[in-house]
Amino acid sequence: MSWETFFCFGILIVVFGGLIANRAPDVLLLGAVVILAIMRIITPEEALAGFSNTSMLTVGALYVVAAALRETGALDAAGSWLLKRARTERTVLVRMAGSVTVMSAFLNNTPIVAMFIPIVSSWCKKHRIAPSKLLLPLSYLCIIGGTCTLIGTSTNLVVNGLMQEASRSNPALSQGLHPMGFFELGYVGLPYAIIGIIYLLVIGHRLLPNRKDLIEKFTQSSREYLINMCVQSNCRLIGQTIQEAGLRQLLGLFLIEITRDDQTISPVSPDCVLKSNDILTFTGVVNTIVDLEKIQGLIPIADEGYEAHAAKRRRHVLCEAVVSKACPSVGKSIRDADFRAQYNAAVVAVHRGGARLTGKVGDIVLRAGDTLLLQAGAHFIRAHRNNSHFLLVGGIDDSRPLRHDKAIWSLILLVVLITLMVSGVIKIVLAAFLVAGLMVGTRCISASHARRSVDWQTLVTIAAAFGIAKALVNSGCVDSISALFTSLTGRLGPYGVLAGVYLMTSLFAAMVGNNAAAALVFPFAVVIAGQTGVNPRPFVMCVAFAASASFISPLSYQTNLMVYSPGGYRFTDFIRVGLPLNLLLLVCTTALIPLVWHF
Numbered sequence: 001m002s003w004e005t006f007f008c009f010g011i012l013i014v015v016f017g018g019l020i021a022n023r024a025p026d027v028l029l030l031g032a033v034v035i036l037a038i039m040r041i042i043t044p045e046e047a048l049a050g051f052s053n054t055s056m057l058t059v060g061a062l063y064v065v066a067a068a069l070r071e072t073g074a075l076d077a078a079g080s081w082l083l084k085r086a087r088t089e090r091t092v093l094v095r096m097a098g099s100v101t102v103m104s105a106f107l108n109n110t111p112i113v114a115m116f117i118p119i120v121s122s123w124c125k126k127h128r129i130a131p132s133k134l135l136l137p138l139s140y141l142c143i144i145g146g147t148c149t150l151i152g153t154s155t156n157l158v159v160n161g162l163m164q165e166a167s168r169s170n171p172a173l174s175q176g177l178h179p180m181g182f183f184e185l186g187y188v189g190l191p192y193a194i195i196g197i198i199y200l201l202v203i204g205h206r207l208l209p210n211r212k213d214l215i216e217k218f219t220q221s222s223r224e225y226l227i228n229m230c231v232q233s234n235c236r237l238i239g240q241t242i243q244e245a246g247l248r249q250l251l252g253l254f255l256i257e258i259t260r261d262d263q264t265i266s267p268v269s270p271d272c273v274l275k276s277n278d279i280l281t282f283t284g285v286v287n288t289i290v291d292l293e294k295i296q297g298l299i300p301i302a303d304e305g306y307e308a309h310a311a312k313r314r315r316h317v318l319c320e321a322v323v324s325k326a327c328p329s330v331g332k333s334i335r336d337a338d339f340r341a342q343y344n345a346a347v348v349a350v351h352r353g354g355a356r357l358t359g360k361v362g363d364i365v366l367r368a369g370d371t372l373l374l375q376a377g378a379h380f381i382r383a384h385r386n387n388s389h390f391l392l393v394g395g396i397d398d399s400r401p402l403r404h405d406k407a408i409w410s411l412i413l414l415v416v417l418i419t420l421m422v423s424g425v426i427k428i429v430l431a432a433f434l435v436a437g438l439m440v441g442t443r444c445i446s447a448s449h450a451r452r453s454v455d456w457q458t459l460v461t462i463a464a465a466f467g468i469a470k471a472l473v474n475s476g477c478v479d480s481i482s483a484l485f486t487s488l489t490g491r492l493g494p495y496g497v498l499a500g501v502y503l504m505t506s507l508f509a510a511m512v513g514n515n516a517a518a519a520l521v522f523p524f525a526v527v528i529a530g531q532t533g534v535n536p537r538p539f540v541m542c543v544a545f546a547a548s549a550s551f552i553s554p555l556s557y558q559t560n561l562m563v564y565s566p567g568g569y570r571f572t573d574f575i576r577v578g579l580p581l582n583l584l585l586l587v588c589t590t591a592l593i594p595l596v597w598h599f
Helices: 003-020 025-038 044-052 054-071 074-082 089-104 109-126 135-145 154-169 186-207 213-221 286-293 339-343 380-384 404-423 428-441 447-453 456-474 477-512 514-532 537-548 558-564 571-596
Strands: 224-231 253-260 263-265 279-285 298-300 316-323 345-351 371-377 390-395
Touching: 003 025, 003 456, 003 477, 025 044, 025 456, 044 054, 044 456, 054 109, 054 154, 054 404, 054 428, 054 447, 054 456, 074 089, 074 404, 089 109, 089 135, 089 186, 109 135, 109 558, 135 186, 135 558, 135 571, 154 456, 154 514, 154 537, 186 537, 186 571, 224 286, 224 371, 279 286, 286 298, 286 345, 316 380, 339 345, 339 371, 371 380, 380 390, 404 428, 428 447, 456 477, 456 514, 477 514, 477 537, 477 571, 514 537, 537 571
Parallel strands: none
Antiparallel strands: 224 279, 224 298, 224 345, 253 263, 253 279, 316 371, 316 390, 345 371
């Protein structure tokens, strides 16, 4: 072996070590690419080729599309509707299996999980069920759903980009490594997903932990605010009973009374039907209040400084401020305090430690130590952080109102995107950028938020991984390791070699993440197929499925990491539930792939 082989192998070990130690993957891989280019193992053009790869660029555009669907409330409304009237854990699991799996086939997994976490958590709190029983299946369902189409997960796009790159570099491979069709993965992906769903429904849910202590922590650690909400004429809750609207028995939320035509309804019956212009008085925790405000047509009744129009509300933020003794509003009612004139802020809700407030928010006389939930200008926190009138000022995460008026537009554009991609009228990357641009142009999402929605770290990691994959080939590292791998598994036949590639990819994915694993194992899979004397396509398809089968570690897939803390999971939970699923899908993939893509 040449010095280039040893050097490249050493770089690979350093990269793996850094990724396992949870170092920044984009910095690690980009740094490795630069070093390999300096050592002339790859040319500068090869080092930077990943940054112009169409599959990587498609992933970036799809981030914007998915974020726009979430910004308009289209995904949120779909999620709330799906869990409506669900009473048992099994019912929720079945509904998620039938919806999340399908959605993740056409949308990036990350925003789907981000949207469903609060919806599922809220349902769990309402029904006193531990979130740990449902959040891990949510992540797993998104992962297996993403294996059904080309755009279902960024891993598929990475493998597709590597196939195109390999075909250009070596025309002899063009017949076996031609680009994937939109639904081509579905021949194996669909049974793959069905088997995964059956496992989660029959076996997996029994292995999940039951950590109800998270519910008690939620109630004990949250401040309880008094807030008045008005039911506007366009609210979707009109005509529903309190029970049907989901406003009954919510953990951390209590409906005190309803004011209707100057009459007060208290206590509120679960059969009471909501009407337009009803004023609902709640005591609840801030996260629940933020969720209530996102319901179209349900807005807080605050002082005259409150901005009720959703489009204009987006220029404001929700924040908490603790009133100090020096505040001139102490001793005055909120209605008389004139917050708008003094602070350019409107009082939305009030919390007073140790006391459950009643009545109307505007009539509350402020005391030192009261915590106010404020709607304020974007610079309020910075301007008043050191103001002696307040002891503490902080922002509320994820409190921006949704663009409900653009929900239909976002759904229409999603249909356009899928149609363009399936029909092949224009290239997939152009279709993705066209629809992402239209999402911004129709104001389904602002340009600034579109930029923030892109996971730049993931894109840089993917682009740099292309350069490392090229270096592994140029240095001879792939040939050497593949020869060793083939000598160990070759006597097992093509099926045994295929299973070995699956295991290798799955192990790498558990250590370094799905996209990095796909990019790094891809060149090995191609060479192993060549040394075995078979078609490389089954092997690279195996890499795509195995890299996505990231169930045994919270670090292996971003959605696993997203549910890790909200579900109160431990590392061992992923091994206990995910390892049997990994092995089951290994058998499924190894058996089905050769039937679709022949050796």
